[in-house]
Amino acid sequence: MLQISLWKRVVIWALVALGLAYAVPNAFYSRVEQHNDAVAEIELYGATAEREADASAWPEWAPSNLVNLGLDLRGGAHLLAEVQVADVYSARMDALWPEVRNALRGERATIGTIRRQDGPEDELRVRISEADGMPRALELVRALAQPVVSLTGVGSTDIEVAGQDDIIIVTLSDAEKLATDDRTIQQSLEIIRRRVDEVGTREPTIQRQGDTRILIQVPGIGSASELKELIGKTAKLTFHPVVSRTGDGATDPGPRNVIYPSLDEDGVFYVLEQTPTVTGEELNDAQPSFDQNGQPAVTFRFNVSGARKFCEYTGENVGQPFAIVLDSEVISAPRINEAICGGSGIITGNFDITESTNLAVLLRAGALPAELEYVEERTIGPELGQDSIDAGKVASVIAFAGVLIFMALSYGLFGIIANVALILNVGLIFGLLSMIGATLTLPGIAGIVLTIGMAVDANVLVFERIREEIKAGRGPARAIELGYEKALSAILDANITTFITALILFIMGSGPVRGFSVTLGLGILTSVFTAIFVTRLMIVIWFERRRPKALEV
Template sequence: MLHIPLWKRVVIWALCALGLFMALPNAFYPRVELHNDAVKAIEISGETPELLADQSAWPDWMPSSLVNLGLDLRGGAHLLTEVRVEEVYKTRIEGMWAPIRDLLREERATVGTIRLQDGPDDELRIRISQPEGMTRALEVVRSLAQPVVTLSGVGASDIEVTGQGDILTVRLSEQERAATDDRTMQQSLEIIRRRVDEVGTREPTIQRQGSDRILVQVPGLGSAAELKAILDVPAKLEFKPVVGAPTRDADASPGIGNELLPSVEDEGLFYIVERAAVVTGEELTDAQPSFDQNNRPAVSFRFNPSGARKFGDYTAENIGSPFAIVLDEEVISAPTIQSHIPGGSGIITGQFSVEESTELAVLLRAGALPAGLDILEERTIGPELGQDSIDAGKLACIVAFAAVLVFMVLSYGLFGLFADIALLINVGLIFGLLSAIGATLTLPGIAGIVLTIGMAVDANVLIFERIREELKTAKGPSRAISLGYEKALSAILDANITTFITAVILFAMGSGPVRGFAITLGLGILTSVFTAIFVTRIMIVIWFERKRPKTIEV
């Protein structure tokens, strides 16, 4: 018979109230968004009267999680980039010169003197003065080979070492190139994500496309040019030994294994530095804007244990020698090492403004992109177009909603009205769940919500039609309602479980808009089953307990 225990009633209404409470901020979207932006800004830069005023736009005790709007609804920037993965080969090969040089020097009696030779960017060519020692040289250099750590590269080495005459050649193996490409893409994805998140934008879409492309979509950003400015800055920090005296000859020959880099502080001055860095920005653990001893803007940094050890060892062994701090192929400072610098911390000084030191610290924390990016496609979606999409989505939802509400009341009378109330709660629960998980709503997501509205009504139709059938045979309305819910349950679950499986597959296999559709569809299925089975039933039970009708019409 019709009976729902008190504890179940409390749980059902509590879940509905909680879902609607979580969805409430979306009804005041601009105010809550202003409040959230102010809270983030205060955490980063401290309190100001303007930020405190913005923060007070929404009470702190109220939930402030919003459904994030996607690029097609909010407007923003869209970039399709291609990663120049070949650049990493050159860096890897250059980094191998120092250990190879040290090993071959220990075999000087056999191989003679060694000299680095010019060659392609992805090859390391070394001339030995005693060609008869080539076999030993190959054996020594091959001892540096490491196994390729990928499923497709099992049993392969990361380098190929060959010798012809007096020239020893080292290059990356094909398996290692493939593994390097994959690592480069993963690192680029993570660094791009960190850089975009540091700027404070909301829910960016950053996805790998194909073997060497990355799609970046940032809702709410003013233009694609702003996004390019964030991504184009390499922020590659290196600490390199200075070789010889500075020069003002831009065409001076740095020598093999060295390079000529311009000075930032003195225009027209060039430093000759070793191509291989002692420590790089990849070994930084933190970078913060600060001030130097003369109260000028600077950036303080700290290395990880590996970088701290290398930095400390080098400064201990080279006291009195100049040391170049290189940022993006420019020498920003070349101080002389006065003493051993243990601990792995230091400060970068230069002609910075406060804004420049802050921006540099952000970029160094995010890390340097392992390879350059080529912009293949850029697009700016204006907020007006996004607003048009929101208006169109609202209109679609309102029309669908109104048509369903009218249909249910005309078809099922009072029971249809109960279904309409449950439908309103259902939509509120969807937005509450979307807000709670921080999901991004796109036009396909709105389509998923509209589809959910139809499916939620479908469950109620099954129940009400079953009640109609039971009224013809059951002994009374109470028994008919109870049997109607019991016998319709299997059909409702079958239909919704199969649709939910489809939503899970779409989410797992799809990307971007497809995932947005799958998320709203999946959440809508959960809420529609909940409201159809529990919410409408509890409303009917409460009505029946109060009215005690002898007959009912559905």
């Protein structure tokens, strides 16, 4: 037991050194953060003298990972948004209309003419002129139904088709509505996460709450309004055929048409066909750039499907205007001079560089499938976070000092060795948090404080076993050996069960509970490592040098 080979000693000290090396940057938080931000800006926008100076604030060869501070420590913005999932039903009906029209066109001899009728937004109503052909029409439309892709919708189809006199009524089935709601929330989560990540914020919390709500917490951002500006836009890019141009926004656009204002021309409105030819969902990429006049613009590139649609439409409508619409505003309405089959294009307007960059970010991240309605918003100032950090420091110092004094008074030299291991243990916790990029929250600080109290448990078990062996007449070497050997099972049992609890909290919990479980779980790992390996190695080194005839524990 007291013979630890050289390679094991090297590995133990190397792991300790590695953990401490990753923990050190947190002692120089502002400098390292300044360095990291400058390095990221240099990669994105190129080097400047100011950025180079900021990057030199921390050595390039040294680890620069930091423990991210959560919203309650750093300050930031908190939003609770409700996704208007019903908006998607209307979009689904609009997208289904061309398929229904094409399916019925081949049977005009039986069903007569086809015309879409106005109705509720979540319904598609189609009038046929020959009511006697209704059974055949219903058969054709029902053939368009697809199986519902969800565990709860097995065996169901996505649409329900009914006839009422000479009108075909198409609606989404209940199973498809449930599946659509779930897909809409998941898509919204992913798009919000992309948009927030694009601007480089650290460790945002973006998660689903209930059936239709999304919780968004972003540390380090200035205000809730700033966060809403970033994610509150749908950034829905669509391309519509132009019906007419008018100077009266109150003009009746007519059935299946919409009227949108021009973004660049004051007092100008465009009447457009409601169903777009191509949508932003078929974009592969969008990047800020400059037009032929050197003005900021945004270039975009379609996927294969979008490029094909764009090519077909522009080829069939040469000489006609074509509107580019962003969030219900016409950015531009150029005339089609020739078929555009390259799959790419450019959006120009009265942009500055910041606006073109933000627009590219939003388009690249994708369009939100539905509007967000904010039901709760808060801005947490950094001074509140600093108060939490200060309170956490005080609690940690008091707990730390209490444990150190207790161990030194109770176990003498062995207690001092345990205290050194405890200090290393805390350093290793921060090293691991930095390595994995974890976020430290106020409950996370509570987990560290709890770990400080629990970290000496293993040492107490070992030292008490050594005391018992000494009282039983064992020699120093044998007492130390048996102390570690007999205490090992109790140490592992206690820490494994606590680790399982932390794991369950992480899996089942969210937000603050997860923050607590992360630091608790990592603290258990480092506590076991320092108790079983580090303190034993220090005691062995001391024993090899002093060779005491008796032990006082």
